Amino acid sequence: MAAREAAGRVVRQVRPILSLDAGEARKRVLNLYKAWYRQIPYVVLDYDIPKTIEECRAKLREEFDKNRHVKDIRVIDMLVIKGQMELKETVQIWKQKGHVMSYFKETQEPKPTDFLSKFFAGHD
Amino acid sequence: MAAVAAYMRNSLVRSASIFRRTFCNAVVVGSQHTTLHIHQDGFISRSVLLTPQHLPKQNASQIRWFAEAKLSVDQIRERVLKVCTAFDKVTADKVLCILFLFSISLFQRLVTSKRYFSSKPPLSLESIRDRVLLVLKLYDKVEPTKLTVDSHFINDLGLDSLDHVEVIMAMEDEFGFEIPDGDAEKLLRPADIVRYIADKEDIYE
Numbered sequence: 001m002a003a004r005e006a007a008g009r010v011v012r013q014v015r016p017i018l019s020l021d022a023g024e025a026r027k028r029v030l031n032l033y034k035a036w037y038r039q040i041p042y043v044v045l046d047y048d049i050p051k052t053i054e055e056c057r058a059k060l061r062e063e064f065d066k067n068r069h070v071k072d073i074r075v076i077d078m079l080v081i082k083g084q085m086e087l088k089e090t091v092q093i094w095k096q097k098g099h100v101m102s103y104f105k106e107t108q109e110p111k112p113t114d115f116l117s118k119f120f121a122g123h124d
Numbered sequence: 125m126a127a128v129a130a131y132m133r134n135s136l137v138r139s140a141s142i143f144r145r146t147f148c149n150a151v152v153v154g155s156q157h158t159t160l161h162i163h164q165d166g167f168i169s170r171s172v173l174l175t176p177q178h179l180p181k182q183n184a185s186q187i188r189w190f191a192e193a194k195l196s197v198d199q200i201r202e203r204v205l206k207v208c209t210a211f212d213k214v215t216a217d218k219v220l221c222i223l224f225l226f227s228i229s230l231f232q233r234l235v236t237s238k239r240y241f242s243s244k245p246p247l248s249l250e251s252i253r254d255r256v257l258l259v260l261k262l263y264d265k266v267e268p269t270k271l272t273v274d275s276h277f278i279n280d281l282g283l284d285s286l287d288h289v290e291v292i293m294a295m296e297d298e299f300g301f302e303i304p305d306g307d308a309e310k311l312l313r314p315a316d317i318v319r320y321i322a323d324k325e326d327i328y329e
Contacts, residue, residue: 026285027305030285030286030289030305031305033286033289034289034293037289037290037293038293061286064286
């Protein structure tokens with residue numbers, strides 16, 4: 001029990017992906033946010049999306065808030081890299097309208113919780 | 125009358141005598157450092173390389189480069205009078221009439237309607253402060269009642285770091301220049317932003 005706690009407190013030296021410390025990772029995140037924020041009006045125009053710029057910006061904020069709790073620097077770097085890849089594909093119009101609109105739709109239906117939803121979904 | 129107006133317009137832009145001789149129909153639209161792009165009859169015809177040593181010594185001081193083009197009304201008035209008296213169809217007693225006719229309309233039009241491409245409208249500390257506060261009031265996550273010049277974005281106004289990034293981006297769009305990240309993370313109050321912009325635009329009061 002005490003050994004497990006001690007093991008949890010040990011800091012491991014691992015090879016960084018991009019950032020060496022939390023400040024650098026924070027800068028990468030904020031730059032990614034800035035780049036997406038500036039690109040959103042052009043996304044709405046290029047892909048002719050039925051959403052307003054404010055809705056898209058709210059969705060951008062929501063996506064960033066989903067990962068707000070992450071503290072591990074390498075995980076943050078990986079998420080930033082994935083965000084940059086998405087931005088590149090969106091800027092170069094390698095995506096289509098469906099790919100951009102899929103940000104707005106959850107792919108998994110939430111599991112039914114109350115009785116009536118479970119009834120309509122079918123008893124299993 | 126139209127000829128006088130056109131003549132004055134051309135001469136006010138470049139008052140050196142060499143231009144009067146050679147580019148009578150040309151309107152000078154822009155200059156960067158030492159090359160001059162002359163807009164002549166709808167086409168950019170030639171690009172003349174001018175440095176101070178190419179000009180005769182007494183005309184070198186008369187050349188006004190666009191980057192310093194902040195004319196005051198008195199300077200405009202004296203230059204207009206000089207050109208009017210030099211124009212041979214105008215005698216001395218008609219100069220005053222011309223002054224009266226052109227003074228109100230032309231001075232304001234000449235001062236405000238011409239856009240000098242490398243200079244910005246004059247800023248003062250108060251105008252910067254007003255613009256910064258206006259932009260912040262328009263931002264919907266900020267309550268206008270709580271907003272003062274010294275209110276901290278994160279502690280007092282309850283914004284988070286992504287909101288702070290959005291605010292800095294709004295300031296960049298408002299004042300037309302990029303704010304690098306290292307500076308942006310230190311700008312946590314409207315007073316800091318005002319001071320930073322005043323430093324960048326060289327406004328001391």
